[in-house]
Amino acid sequence: MRDLVIVLTQKELKARYKHMKLGYLWSLGNPLAYGLIYWLVFKFVMKVKIEGFPLFLVSGLFPWQWFVNSIGVSANTFVGNASLIKKVNFPRNLLSLVVSTQDLIHFLAALPIIFGFMLIYQKPFSPLLLVGVPALAMIQLLYTYSLGLIVSTVNIFFRDAERLIGIFITFLFYLTPIVYNLDMVPEEFRKYVILNPLAPLILNWRGLFLEGNLNGSWLILSMGYGLAFFLMGQWIYKKLSWRFAEVL
Amino acid sequence: MAICGGSVNKVAIEFKAVSKEYPLYSHLAGGLKGFIFNFPRSLKGITRERFTALKDISFSIHQGETVAFMGRNGAGKSTTLGLMAGVLKPSSGQVMISGRVSPLLELGGGFHSDLTGRENIRLNGVLLGLTRKQVEAREAEIIEFSELGEFIDQPIRMYSSGMLSRLGFSVVAHLEPEILLIDEILAVGDIQFQEKCKKKIQEFKKNGVTIILVSHSIGDVRALCDRVIWIENHIVRNDGPTSEVLPQYEQFFS
Ligand SMILES: Nc1ncnc2c1ncn2[C@@H]1O[C@H](COP(=O)(O)OP(=O)(O)O)[C@@H](O)[C@H]1O
Numbered sequence: 001m002r003d004l005v006i007v008l009t010q011k012e013l014k015a016r017y018k019h020m021k022l023g024y025l026w027s028l029g030n031p032l033a034y035g036l037i038y039w040l041v042f043k044f045v046m047k048v049k050i051e052g053f054p055l056f057l058v059s060g061l062f063p064w065q066w067f068v069n070s071i072g073v074s075a076n077t078f079v080g081n082a083s084l085i086k087k088v089n090f091p092r093n094l095l096s097l098v099v100s101t102q103d104l105i106h107f108l109a110a111l112p113i114i115f116g117f118m119l120i121y122q123k124p125f126s127p128l129l130l131v132g133v134p135a136l137a138m139i140q141l142l143y144t145y146s147l148g149l150i151v152s153t154v155n156i157f158f159r160d161a162e163r164l165i166g167i168f169i170t171f172l173f174y175l176t177p178i179v180y181n182l183d184m185v186p187e188e189f190r191k192y193v194i195l196n197p198l199a200p201l202i203l204n205w206r207g208l209f210l211e212g213n214l215n216g217s218w219l220i221l222s223m224g225y226g227l228a229f230f231l232m233g234q235w236i237y238k239k240l241s242w243r244f245a246e247v248l
Numbered sequence: 249m250a251i252c253g254g255s256v257n258k259v260a261i262e263f264k265a266v267s268k269e270y271p272l273y274s275h276l277a278g279g280l281k282g283f284i285f286n287f288p289r290s291l292k293g294i295t296r297e298r299f300t301a302l303k304d305i306s307f308s309i310h311q312g313e314t315v316a317f318m319g320r321n322g323a324g325k326s327t328t329l330g331l332m333a334g335v336l337k338p339s340s341g342q343v344m345i346s347g348r349v350s351p352l353l354e355l356g357g358g359f360h361s362d363l364t365g366r367e368n369i370r371l372n373g374v375l376l377g378l379t380r381k382q383v384e385a386r387e388a389e390i391i392e393f394s395e396l397g398e399f400i401d402q403p404i405r406m407y408s409s410g411m412l413s414r415l416g417f418s419v420v421a422h423l424e425p426e427i428l429l430i431d432e433i434l435a436v437g438d439i440q441f442q443e444k445c446k447k448k449i450q451e452f453k454k455n456g457v458t459i460i461l462v463s464h465s466i467g468d469v470r471a472l473c474d475r476v477i478w479i480e481n482h483i484v485r486n487d488g489p490t491s492e493v494l495p496q497y498e499q500f501f502s
């Protein structure tokens with residue numbers, strides 16, 4: 001089983017990036033490029049006043065990038081492995097696990113960039129990082145694995161799901177406090193922002209990097225969302241996985 | 249039913265009243281959008297419209313038997329092999345398998361077109377349940393058997409169908425399967441490689457591997473198989489020793 005995971009991971013990396021180093025550079029370059037654009041637009045055009053804005057952006061954009069990468073790629077997880085699925089019986093959700101774990105690793109490998117920004121803006125390295133990063137990373141893995149599993153399963157049956165998800169993701173980006181702060185949202189709407197499952201997670205990531213603290217109720221809320229996604233994903237997968245080979 | 253290899257052998261594959269229906273997936277062609285906009289009709293499509301690929305099929309195959317599945321295109325042979333490989337589930341009835349099943353060897357083989365032949369070998373091996381070490385130990389042998397030479401490090405997207413079959417057969421043949429499923433691939437390679445495969449199959453027979461072969465070649469079936477299961481119109485039309493079933497099959501189609 002361990003060897004199967006290793007070989008599948010190698011295969012996914014190869015299929016996605018053709019080259020591992022390029023994949024890593026991509027996972028760094030993409031959020032940095034977006035960071036630069038948002039910084040230019042929001043700082044100089046819209047004159048947003050947030051102290052240490054580049055660090056603020058980067059600490060939300062990197063987790064976001066991980067999320068989007070995982071979900072975007074997962075549309076292809078099963079469809080792209082059709083010949084494998086049609087020939088051999090193995091736990092198909094391993095493929096989803098492999099895909100989401102890869103993006104986790106890319107995220108962890110990109111952490112030094114965030115730390116670099118923390119140094120530039122003279123933010124202290126709180127010991128809470130040692131607990132907070134693994135905890136939030138695990139919760140986010142639960143999100144990406146589960147939602148990825150759902151997306152990849154649905155995309156087998158409805159090939160246009162991929163495009164709908166693309167549109168949905170764009171909405172989600174602006175509904176999540178990434179380029180803005182929760183304080184900037186009018187008071188009466190703040191409680192609705194938290195209804196977006198990504199919000200408590202991203203807010204905690206940013207709180208962790210900027211202030212070295214974790215919000216307990218957001219943490220529990222995101223765990224709850226993660227667990228709900230997981231149960232939903234496993235249920236859909238269980239119901240439909242044996243039909244994969246028929247439809248592909 | 250005469251069983252070659254003696255009745256002491258255990259049952260490797262057993263089908264008990266197996267039926268397989270496919271929903272007509274045509275209502276999915278319109279995508280999610282189409283599905284939702286025609287919801288009542290889509291739902292009816294999923295639940296009502298079905299296509300029967302296999303109807304109430306029963307047989308048992310013992311360890312070490314070499315069995316040919318014959319019949320027209322669309323009769324249900326590949327579906328039968330898919331059920332054996334465990335990638336399909338029967339709609340009713342029971343499929344019982346004991347032993348390590350090889351990945352289905354079918355046309356357009358290979359697992360991922362971006363991977364090289366060598367990487368496909370590794371993936372194939374671990375999917376069969378071997379460790380990476382075990383696969384690596386056999387790699388040289390596999391590559392030699394496949395005669396793919398330097399193409400082994402090219403992505404398999406560049407392979408011809410004959411080369412894909414070479415790769416597929418070579419891998420599976422060297423990874424000690426207990427049950428081998430071969431769906432029409434013997435016919436694509438060049439004659440020289442076909443002969444080599446047949447020799448390998450003979451070798452497997454001696455070692456007690458259970459071999460399931462889908463083929464339209466009377467000659468191959470006569471040379472390799474002890475038993476023929478003839479599927480016609482989604483049911484078993486005839487099942488027995490090659491010497492009995494093959495002449496009837498030939499006569500029917502001449
Ligand atoms: N995935 C599928 N979805 C719907 N129908 C299928 C599917 N696979 C096969 N069929 C149908 O089932 C029947 C049997 O197919 P198959 O087992 O591939 O036949 P054979 O291998 O004997 O040519 C065919 O009529 C085919 O159209």
Ligand SMILES: [Mg+2]
Nearest residue numbers: 325326327431
């Ligand atoms: Mg067929």
